[in-house]
Amino acid sequence: MPLPSLWSWKRAATLTFLALPLGVRAERNYRIMPRLPHVARSGRLPSLSIIVPARNEAHNLPALLASLRTLCYPGDLEIVVVDDGSVDDTPYIAERCGARVLRVDGPPPGWRGKPHACHCGAERACGEWLLFTDADTVHAAAGPGLAVSYALEQELDVLSLFVRQEHRSRLERLALSVAFAGLFAGRRPDNYVLNGQYILIRRKVYQESGGFAAVHGEAIEDLALGNFLHRCGFRTALLLADHVATVRMYDDFRHVWHGMMRLGAGSLRWSGLSSLVTALFIAATMSPLIVLTGVVAGQLRLRWLPVTWLAAALGMVPWVQRTGYAFDALLAPIGALLVQGAAVWGLLRRVLRLGTPWKGRRV
Numbered sequence: 001m002p003l004p005s006l007w008s009w010k011r012a013a014t015l016t017f018l019a020l021p022l023g024v025r026a027e028r029n030y031r032i033m034p035r036l037p038h039v040a041r042s043g044r045l046p047s048l049s050i051i052v053p054a055r056n057e058a059h060n061l062p063a064l065l066a067s068l069r070t071l072c073y074p075g076d077l078e079i080v081v082v083d084d085g086s087v088d089d090t091p092y093i094a095e096r097c098g099a100r101v102l103r104v105d106g107p108p109p110g111w112r113g114k115p116h117a118c119h120c121g122a123e124r125a126c127g128e129w130l131l132f133t134d135a136d137t138v139h140a141a142a143g144p145g146l147a148v149s150y151a152l153e154q155e156l157d158v159l160s161l162f163v164r165q166e167h168r169s170r171l172e173r174l175a176l177s178v179a180f181a182g183l184f185a186g187r188r189p190d191n192y193v194l195n196g197q198y199i200l201i202r203r204k205v206y207q208e209s210g211g212f213a214a215v216h217g218e219a220i221e222d223l224a225l226g227n228f229l230h231r232c233g234f235r236t237a238l239l240l241a242d243h244v245a246t247v248r249m250y251d252d253f254r255h256v257w258h259g260m261m262r263l264g265a266g267s268l269r270w271s272g273l274s275s276l277v278t279a280l281f282i283a284a285t286m287s288p289l290i291v292l293t294g295v296v297a298g299q300l301r302l303r304w305l306p307v308t309w310l311a312a313a314l315g316m317v318p319w320v321q322r323t324g325y326a327f328d329a330l331l332a333p334i335g336a337l338l339v340q341g342a343a344v345w346g347l348l349r350r351v352l353r354l355g356t357p358w359k360g361r362r363v
Contacts, residue, residue: 009290009291009294009299009300010300012287012290012291012294013287013290013291013294013300013304013308015283015284015287016284016285016287016288016291016308016309016311016312017284017308017311018280018281018284019281019284019285019287019311019312019314019315019316020311020312020314020315021315022185022277022280022281022284022315023181023185023281023285023314023315023316023319024315025184025185026181026182026183026184026185026187026281026315026319027181027184027318027319029184029185029187030184030240030318033184033238033239033240034237034239034240035239035240035241036146036147036150036161036239036240036241036243036244037146037150038146038243039146040142040145040146040148040149040150041149041152041153043074044074044075045073045074045075045145045148045149045152046075046127046128046129046148046152047075047076047077047078047126047127047128047129048073048075048076048077048078048127048128048129048130048131048144048148049077049078049079049080049121049122049125049126049127049129049130049131049203050068050077050078050079050080050131050133050144051080051082051118051121051122051125051130051131051132051133052064052079052080052081052082052094052099052121052132052133052134052135053082053084053113053114053117053118053121053132053134053135054081054082054083054084054086054090054094054117054135055083055084055085055086055090055113055114055117056086056087056088056090057086057088057090057135057136058086058088058089058090058093059251060135060136060248061081061090061093061094061097061135062093062097063138064133064135064136064137064138064139065079065081065093065094065097065098065099066097067138067139067140067141068099068139069097069098070141071139071141071142071143071144071145072141072142072145073144073145073148074145075148076127077127077144078100078125078126078127079098079099079100080099080100080101080102080121080124080125081094081099081100081101081102081135082101082102082103082104082117082118082120082121083101083102083103083104084104084106084113084114084116084117085104085105085106085113091103102120102121102124104116104117104120107216110216110217111216111217112216112217112218112219112221114196114221115212115213115215115216115217115218115221116212116216118132118211118212118221119211119212119213119216122203122206122211122212125203127203128202128203128204129148129151129200129201129202129203130200130201130202130203130206131144131147131198131199131200132196132198132199132200132201133197133198133199133245134196134197134247136247136248136249137163137197137198137245137246137247138245138246138247139244139245140243140244140245142244143241143243143244143245144200144244146241146244147159147161147198147200147241147244148200150239151200151202151237154235154237155235156235156236156237157201157202157205157229157234157235157236158194158199158200158201158202158205158226158229158234158235158236158237159199159200159201159236159237159239160193160194160195160198160199160200160222160226160236160237160238160239161195161197161198161200161238161239161240161241161244161245162195162198162238162239162240162241162242163195163197163198163241163242163244163245163246163247164242164243164245164246164247165180165246165247165248165249165323166246166247166248167248167323168248168250168251168252169253170324170328170331171253171256171334171335171338172250172253172256173320173323173324173328173335174320174328174331174332174334174335174338175256175260175335175338175339176249176323176335177316177319177320177322177323177332177335178282178285178316178319178332178335178336178338178339179260179263179282179339180319181281181285181315181316181319182278182279182281182282182285182339183278185277185278185281186274186275186276186277186278186281187274188274192226192227192229192230192236193222193223193226193227193238194222194223194225194226194229194236194238195222195238196221196222197245197247198241198244198245199222199225205229205234209228209229209232209234211225212225214228215228219262220262220263226238256338256342257338257342258342259342260338260339260342260343260346261342261343261345261346261349262346263343263346279340279343281315282336282339282340282343283336283340284312284315285312285315285316285332285333285335285336286312286333286336286337286340287308287312287333288305288308288309288312288333289333289334289337291304291305291308291309292305309330309333312332312333312336313329313330313332314329315332316329316332317329320332
């Protein structure tokens with residue numbers, strides 16, 4: 001007797017119906033996640049060093065550094081830009097904007113670029129607290145004060161924040177909405193991750209743990225650092241904080257594709273089984289496109305198409321609504337296709353040891 005085939009058009013179509021309950025799970029996990037308060041305690045705060053690893057960031061630095069110059073931080077503050085072997089005007093713009101510039105030629109053997117730049121900045125910084133932030137962020141005046149104040153009140157060693165995402169195109173918005181919904185669909189309370197766009201850490205803790213030197217070879221250094229610091233017994237927290245900063249992660253479609261490749265190739269290692277839930281959600285959200293193919297090929301009846309498409313769209317409504325219009329949820333399968341395709345391609349390149357292009361290097 002022949003074995004039944006593992007693939008069928010109806011099985012692929014049925015997968016879509018997982019998108020709605022997983023979307024509900026993602027929204028619930030998002031809503032219960034703690035948020036950074038809008039009010040800080042009064043009084044002087046410990047000294048703070050803001051460290052910006054920057055490679056070919058001449059187009060982003062003016063907005064970032066303008067926002068950092070207007071900070072209302074009640075304590076000593078320094079801004080350190082680490083020029084990571086840039087071939088554009090990054091160091092000159094940083095100097096012109098008044099930042100302290102540290103130039104490094106690039107990572108030594110065995111190191112990745114960003115962990116090396118962050119570590120060099122930390123070694124030269126003077127603050128009692130270190131804030132690592134990306135060059136494509138723009139900070140609210142009260143943001144660092146709110147973060148340091150909260151970390152002190154909660155007796156934290158490390159505080160990381162999810163900041164507000166800005167988008168340049170509808171496709172980017174769709175892809176990031178699907179990616180973030182998938183992240184929260186698979187998120188567990190014991191998933192000790194950090195967001196590399198905003199990591200605040202006590203200087204003493206950084207020195208005791210080794211900081212980025214302990215994860216110097218990791219392509220997804222923020223996930224690796226969060227897990228490492230938790231294993232060391234330090235108190236870490238990840239909060240939502242749309243009001244402290246905004247970030248524009250990608251410049252164009254090519255940058256979006258490479259970013260999703262990088263995350264897809266590296267997140268499985270640090271997210272464990274939760275990444276499988278994320279992958280399942282993204283596949284379910286994408287599967288109406290498979291249904292459409294089956295209908296066109298005459299393998300599925302037309303009635304499958306509206307019900308599966310609606311199931312995928314409903315799971316994404318709150319996520320697209322935060323950054324655009326609820327109607328855009330109907331385009332979620334296209335965003336999921338981009339995320340899924342880039343992640344699979346990134347994993348394949350990792351297996352083949354080809355790496356992912358990122359800021360002029362292979363990671």
